[in-house]
Amino acid sequence: MTDSKIIRYENISMVYSDSQVISDINFEVKKGEFVTVIGSSGCGKTTLLKMANGLIIPTSGNVIVNGKNTRQTDLTSLRRSIGYCVQGSVLFPHMTVAKNIAYVPNLLNKRDRKKIDAAVDKWMNIVGLEFSMKERYPYQLSGGQQQRVGIARSLAVSPEILLMDEPFGSVDEITRGMLQDEIIRIHEQTGITILFVTHDINEAMRLGTKVLVMDRGCVKQYDSPDAVRKNPADEFVEKLLFRSVK
Amino acid sequence: MIEETVGLLMERWDFFAGLLTEHLQISFISIFISIAAGLGIGILISEFKKSSKIVMGIVNFIYTIPSISLLGFLIPFSGIGDTTAVIALSVYALLPMVRNTYIGIANVSPLIVEAASGMGGTKVQVLFKVKLPLAMPVITAGIRNMAVMTIALAGIASFIGAGGLGVAIYRGITTNNKAMTVLGSFLIALLAVLADLVIGKIEKYTYKHKAI
Numbered sequence: 001m002t003d004s005k006i007i008r009y010e011n012i013s014m015v016y017s018d019s020q021v022i023s024d025i026n027f028e029v030k031k032g033e034f035v036t037v038i039g040s041s042g043c044g045k046t047t048l049l050k051m052a053n054g055l056i057i058p059t060s061g062n063v064i065v066n067g068k069n070t071r072q073t074d075l076t077s078l079r080r081s082i083g084y085c086v087q088g089s090v091l092f093p094h095m096t097v098a099k100n101i102a103y104v105p106n107l108l109n110k111r112d113r114k115k116i117d118a119a120v121d122k123w124m125n126i127v128g129l130e131f132s133m134k135e136r137y138p139y140q141l142s143g144g145q146q147q148r149v150g151i152a153r154s155l156a157v158s159p160e161i162l163l164m165d166e167p168f169g170s171v172d173e174i175t176r177g178m179l180q181d182e183i184i185r186i187h188e189q190t191g192i193t194i195l196f197v198t199h200d201i202n203e204a205m206r207l208g209t210k211v212l213v214m215d216r217g218c219v220k221q222y223d224s225p226d227a228v229r230k231n232p233a234d235e236f237v238e239k240l241l242f243r244s245v246k
Numbered sequence: 247m248i249e250e251t252v253g254l255l256m257e258r259w260d261f262f263a264g265l266l267t268e269h270l271q272i273s274f275i276s277i278f279i280s281i282a283a284g285l286g287i288g289i290l291i292s293e294f295k296k297s298s299k300i301v302m303g304i305v306n307f308i309y310t311i312p313s314i315s316l317l318g319f320l321i322p323f324s325g326i327g328d329t330t331a332v333i334a335l336s337v338y339a340l341l342p343m344v345r346n347t348y349i350g351i352a353n354v355s356p357l358i359v360e361a362a363s364g365m366g367g368t369k370v371q372v373l374f375k376v377k378l379p380l381a382m383p384v385i386t387a388g389i390r391n392m393a394v395m396t397i398a399l400a401g402i403a404s405f406i407g408a409g410g411l412g413v414a415i416y417r418g419i420t421t422n423n424k425a426m427t428v429l430g431s432f433l434i435a436l437l438a439v440l441a442d443l444v445i446g447k448i449e450k451y452t453y454k455h456k457a458i
Contacts, residue, residue: 050364055360079363079366080365082366083365084364084365086357090355090358090360092358092376094380103362103367103375104366107365107368107371
């Protein structure tokens with residue numbers, strides 16, 4: 001069944017000049033799963049994520065997304081079917097909240113204003129943004145609000161896959177908790193497949209239906225949070241877990 | 247001195263109004279040409295980074311040629327008169343335009359650019375929707391700089407038979423008429439200051455939403 005495997009990483013290696021960032025990684029993400037990728041900084045987790053929408057093409061191996069190899073497919077149309085949400089304020093500073101959220105729909109079909117407005121309203125509602133914020137600029141928002149706009153923007157065309165790179169890295173603890181609830185709810189409501197990179201083990205264990213633990217470019221363990229907690233694969237995973245709140 | 251100058255302006259208003267119009271024409275045409283060409287070249291070298299060094303080198307080199315001699319070089323090709331003046335001024339104005347366009351685009355945060363293309367923007371879409379709007383403050387600063395420079399430089403164009411307020415200065419010098427020289431210079435300075443103010447207003451507008 002290739003259908004249920006929405007993302008496949010096959011023998012992925014990545015070499016930058018002479019340092020090996022990722023060595024021979026194999027794993028699959030099933031449709032509708034919420035996979036959190038956890039590991040120390042520089043372990044290659046962001047690189048892995050960027051391979052899913054072709055921002056990075058692996059040195060060797062293939063990434064198959066929705067049955068399409070990122071080496072051969074048209075990346076622009078692939079990317080438009082994948083939500084992409086990055087850490088911090090990478091909102092477009094010169095666009096209002098509404099324009100930011102409408103970025104991808106606008107790339108697709110400019111003429112259908114009504115449909116775009118409806119999508120903006122729908123997603124502002126879902127991520128919990130008040131409509132009065134539509135005409136504000138990113139610098140007029142709080143960190144948490146900016147993250148919400150970022151999430152709404154990445155979801156605006158209702159993609160099948162959502163890639164998130166430490167999306168809650170720059171907000172306070174309380175806001176983060178709220179945003180985590182929000183993303184769990186969105187995942188349940190839409191059945192979207194999520195690949196979520198984080199360096200926070202608590203976040204990884206709480207959000208994921210599956211957790212992928214990485215260390216120095218290798219996959220240490222790929223299992224459900226419960227299984228990881230009960231049977232840590234090796235010392236590294238155990239050390240990571242030790243820091244988590246039991 | 248001041249009385250003399252004002253008197254001259256009153257007396258020969260038609261003459262000066264004519265020169266002023268010519269001066270504006272020559273400057274505006276040059277400014278327009280170099281905005282178009284400069285933006286184009288600046289965008290191209292920021293998209294194809296490898297070519298930027300060579301192109302910037304050439305443009306920088308042209309900028310070091312003294313304006314008088316550039317005007318002289320051009321006479322065999324385009325003769326004397328307004329055309330030559332416009333060509334020379336446009337070529338000069340190219341440097342600030344190309345440089346500011348290039349720097350403006352290069353300074354847009356790579357994270358923002360990556361997000362824009364990572365969500366499925368094509369190169370052209372990312373350029374027009376994200377890079378150029380964010381580079382706009384730097385580009386308008388370049389236009390402001392260049393416009394003032396071009397208006398001032400257009401004064402020299404009279405040496406190769408082009409019109410404009412330089413004619414008054416040149417005539418003032420050759421006929422030892424101080425008031426004429428001063429008035430020509432004053433009007434050029436006035437034009438430059440006005441252009442600076444107007445473009446400054448536009449510049450402020452482009453900055454308005456860049457407070458991140």
